[in-house]
Amino acid sequence: xxxxxxxxxxxxxxxxxxxxxxxxxxxxxxxxxxxxxxxxxxxxxxxxxxxxxxxxxxxxxxxxxxxxxxxxxxxxxxxxxxxxxxxxxxxxxxxxxxxxxxxxxxxxxxxxxxxxxxxxxxxxxxxxxxxxxxxxxxxxxxxxxxxxxxxxxxxxxxxxxxxxxxxxxxxxxxxxxxxxxxxxxxxxxxxxxxxxxxxxxxxxxxxxxxxxxxxxxxxxxxxxxxxxxxxxxxxxxxxxxxxxxxxxxxxxxxxxxxxxxxxxxxxxxxxxxxxxxxxxxxxxxxxxxxxxxxxxxxxxxxxxxxxxxxxxxxxxxxxxxxxxxxxxxxxxxxxxxxxxxxxxxxxxxxxxxxxxxxxxxxxxxxxxxxxxxxxxxxxxxxxxxxxxxxxxxxxxxxxxxxxxxxxxx
Amino acid sequence: xxxxxxxxxxxxxxxxxxxxxxxxxxxxxxxxxxxxxxxxxxxxxxxxxxxxxxxxxxxxxxxxxxxxxxxxxxxxxxxxxxxxxxxxxxxxxxxxxxxxxxxxxxxxxxxxxxxxxxxxxxxxxxxxxxxxxxxxxxxxxxxxxxxxxxxxxxxxxxxxxxxxxxxxxxxxxxxxxxxxxxxxxxxxxxxxxxxxxxxxxxxxxxxxxxxxxxxxxxxxxxxxxxxxxxxxxxxxxxxxxxxxxxxxxxxxxxxxxxxxxxxxxxxxxxxxxxxxxxxxxxxxxxxxxxxxxxxxxxxxxxxxxxxxxxxxxxxxxxxxxxxxxxxxxxxxxxxxxxxxxxxxxxxxxxxxxxxxxxxxxxxxxxxxxxxxxxxxxxxxxxxxxxxxxxxxxxxxxxxxxxxxxxxxxxxxxxxxxxxxxxxxxxxxxxxxxxxxxxxxxxxxxxxxxxxxxxxxxxxxxxxxxxxxxxxxxxxxxxxxxxxxxxxxxxxxxxxxxxxxxxxx
Numbered sequence: 049x050x051x052x053x054x055x056x057x058x059x060x061x062x063x064x065x066x067x068x069x070x071x072x073x074x075x076x077x078x079x080x081x082x083x084x085x086x087x088x089x090x091x092x093x094x095x096x097x098x099x100x101x102x103x104x105x106x107x108x109x110x111x112x113x114x115x116x117x118x119x120x121x122x123x124x125x126x127x128x129x130x131x132x133x134x135x136x137x138x139x140x141x142x143x144x145x146x147x148x149x150x151x152x153x154x155x156x157x158x159x160x161x162x163x164x165x166x167x168x169x170x171x172x173x174x175x176x177x178x179x180x181x182x183x184x185x186x187x188x189x190x191x192x193x194x195x196x197x198x199x200x201x202x203x204x205x206x207x208x209x210x211x212x213x214x215x216x217x218x219x220x221x222x223x224x225x226x227x228x229x230x231x232x233x234x235x236x237x238x239x240x241x242x243x244x245x246x247x248x249x250x251x252x253x254x255x256x257x258x259x260x261x262x263x264x265x266x267x268x269x270x271x272x273x274x275x276x277x278x279x280x281x282x283x284x285x286x287x288x289x290x291x292x293x294x295x296x297x298x299x300x301x302x303x304x305x306x307x308x309x310x311x312x313x314x315x316x317x318x319x320x321x322x323x324x325x326x327x328x329x330x331x332x333x334x335x336x337x338x339x340x341x342x343x344x345x346x347x348x349x350x351x352x353x354x355x356x357x358x359x360x361x362x363x364x365x366x367x368x369x370x371x372x373x374x375x376x377x378x379x380x381x382x383x384x385x386x387x388x389x390x391x392x393x394x395x396x397x398x399x400x401x402x403x404x405x406x407x408x409x410x411x412x413x414x415x416x417x418x419x420x421x422x423x424x425x426x427x428x429x430x431x432x433x434x435x436x437x438x439x440x441x442x443x444x445x446x447x448x449x450x451x452x453x454x455x456x457x
Numbered sequence: 458x459x460x461x462x463x464x465x466x467x468x469x470x471x472x473x474x475x476x477x478x479x480x481x482x483x484x485x486x487x488x489x490x491x492x493x494x495x496x497x498x499x500x501x502x503x504x505x506x507x508x509x510x511x512x513x514x515x516x517x518x519x520x521x522x523x524x525x526x527x528x529x530x531x532x533x534x535x536x537x538x539x540x541x542x543x544x545x546x547x548x549x550x551x552x553x554x555x556x557x558x559x560x561x562x563x564x565x566x567x568x569x570x571x572x573x574x575x576x577x578x579x580x581x582x583x584x585x586x587x588x589x590x591x592x593x594x595x596x597x598x599x600x601x602x603x604x605x606x607x608x609x610x611x612x613x614x615x616x617x618x619x620x621x622x623x624x625x626x627x628x629x630x631x632x633x634x635x636x637x638x639x640x641x642x643x644x645x646x647x648x649x650x651x652x653x654x655x656x657x658x659x660x661x662x663x664x665x666x667x668x669x670x671x672x673x674x675x676x677x678x679x680x681x682x683x684x685x686x687x688x689x690x691x692x693x694x695x696x697x698x699x700x701x702x703x704x705x706x707x708x709x710x711x712x713x714x715x716x717x718x719x720x721x722x723x724x725x726x727x728x729x730x731x732x733x734x735x736x737x738x739x740x741x742x743x744x745x746x747x748x749x750x751x752x753x754x755x756x757x758x759x760x761x762x763x764x765x766x767x768x769x770x771x772x773x774x775x776x777x778x779x780x781x782x783x784x785x786x787x788x789x790x791x792x793x794x795x796x797x798x799x800x801x802x803x804x805x806x807x808x809x810x811x812x813x814x815x816x817x818x819x820x821x822x823x824x825x826x827x828x829x830x831x832x833x834x835x836x837x838x839x840x841x842x843x844x845x846x847x848x849x850x851x852x853x854x855x856x857x858x859x860x861x862x863x864x865x866x867x868x869x870x871x872x873x874x875x876x877x878x879x880x881x882x883x884x885x886x887x888x889x890x891x892x893x894x895x896x897x898x899x900x901x902x903x904x905x906x907x908x909x910x911x912x913x914x915x916x917x918x919x920x921x922x923x924x925x926x927x928x929x930x931x932x933x934x935x936x937x938x939x940x941x942x943x944x945x946x947x948x949x950x951x952x953x954x955x956x957x958x959x960x961x
Binding site: 291292293294298301302303327328330333352355356362363364368393 | 575578579580587588590592594598599600601602604608610612615616619825828830831923924925926927929930931932933934935936937
């Protein structure tokens, strides 16, 4: 594989009209023969100036790639949703029934002050498969100084992680799908278009959106197991299959996370939280640990970078996500950030786009998702195992085509 | 006292009289005195052990070694083997010695484990077309890299002494003494050529082998034979041997017949004396003492090499392992029940310990529960016979596998279980000059290199089929194994699902 990373790879995509002649070559396939194509689709958009993006934009992006899903799960995450409650953790739940809600609220009352709670508006679609969960969100503050808090011996964030883990693990039928500040996850079992309608995504506005449509193959399709998978301010949309799952799970479970969602993608979220928030690694180093270079390529790096690369591989060998993947990572601490990363062979698609004015940046599995909302987008592809990073207020920090540790370590 | 019952012979060379040209090569070949030349023909006597050296030497293929029918009257409980050992004991009054690994029909769990492969959702990888990495590290890992207050990674504070190997394979500890100079030279040269590690065993290190020290792991055993400061400082890692899978609770046994001049110099012991290592280290009667020895060795090697501990797999191995890691061991070797030896009491060789499959999984799980697994390298040995065993052992939890018997077989060993007699006709487990000269170092080296090269290729093939492109992603990845044996309880203990169970 050509790994001349100093060169910037910019792909140009010709207009559709110049490729096809006037006559259409597309054959109409009868319904019964429509192929079940696909794998997961991911899409994300962010405005660098922090201005709000309507949910209908991300809905358009993800539904454009309808061939990448099979109706077994989809979801959205928005950042900058609750400016009035920006300092509170927003815990959004899927409850199977009233019992699970009551049990959860009882457990939570020992751990956190509830500032506000509300029902999340939902609109069950006729085409969707019942039963539908109760969706509720709580704006909470940790009960600092209480006996429960002191006994855990944790800092605020780890305390919140512990709360989420114990609810997901112990309360039957209750799943906390997001727990960060100023953000929320909307997900469920269904096609992306159905989930978008179920939550009426277009009613929300955020400075960054990520979304996912699912074609599960190795794990069951169910409401809580859909993506994005979120903890604190982290949210992950993952397209791929992790062949090293047993190893990755070990690392996160040793660090106190509990894998309860029956999907391999869960560990990706916890790995980001562990490495970047708890171990304070720069995101580029964490991305390198997850999708490291081959040793033969590491050999070619300058001295210091080689030492660093080897040390990351040695120390975080359990964080190495083997197998094909492309992921979108969102976080809001300290600023709203979108990261896009593909595996080190780039066996899953990932393209980036930026609007003509340079303010809106997009990431998606397929170009069509980006072109459907931003016709003038300049496109580029990230390199294998190379993260693209976009931050509100700072712009495109990395395009995903640079040297592995350039400027960040 | 004259034995009243003789033990029937088990094997017998059969000679094709028409093909035999009476060259007497077979008679010279037989180091067990089973062949003689009388009345102008080869005469077959007693004592054949089926080492098949005579078969190898015969220029006209006139010899076959046949297993004789059981002479004893059949009995379902007192098997011929049991009767044999009882008669031997009645004759000699002694502890029966034996060698190689356990020769008892314990359940072989490796054969009950099946590997996974990638289909559809993740692409399998062809190692001939795409890189599949097998580089492996041995030593303590920091658990996390140190990031300073400015958010910079502090490499100097993060790096620990670590050994890099090109394959997750270590040639186990086989001492000079139990095997010949030539045999050890071949093992060490092969390790150097393959860039893997080889253990020195407890017999110290011969002067000639110091140039290969970068690929050697020095053993410090209870006898402390040949442990000098040079020995500790020049090698790439140091291993404290507490126990060995073939004889848990015992020290090394080197019969006096094998202590010739070369051995006596390297071990620093008088000629012809039995070298029997103490059962425990006499300065380690507790975990605190072990901690002190680990510190002493780290001090004396100036914290530049990893210091590890090797124990036999015994019933409480998980807890013991966690204590050892907490005591400061950088790597940990678990040696299973079926592991080999140059000499051990048969009763302990065949009856004490625990299979490596269960031990490695138990230790891996225990270290994980205690949050220690990402800090230590786990080596597993004890009858890792083939690449398949190696792969399953890695998936059960080992970072590195230790291999001895298979490497010896590559050199010519036929596993006739006579190592303790010091008369190895292949020149491996002997010190008699006329026998050791039979082993050509160059050829033996090449054969070991060939075998491990093939193992590594097979490892890559399997990793590729699983959709994994680096061996570290297989370590302890028990999700990719399934159990198909007779006892589901074993699957539970191994933390491996039963064949037919998916993972969602």
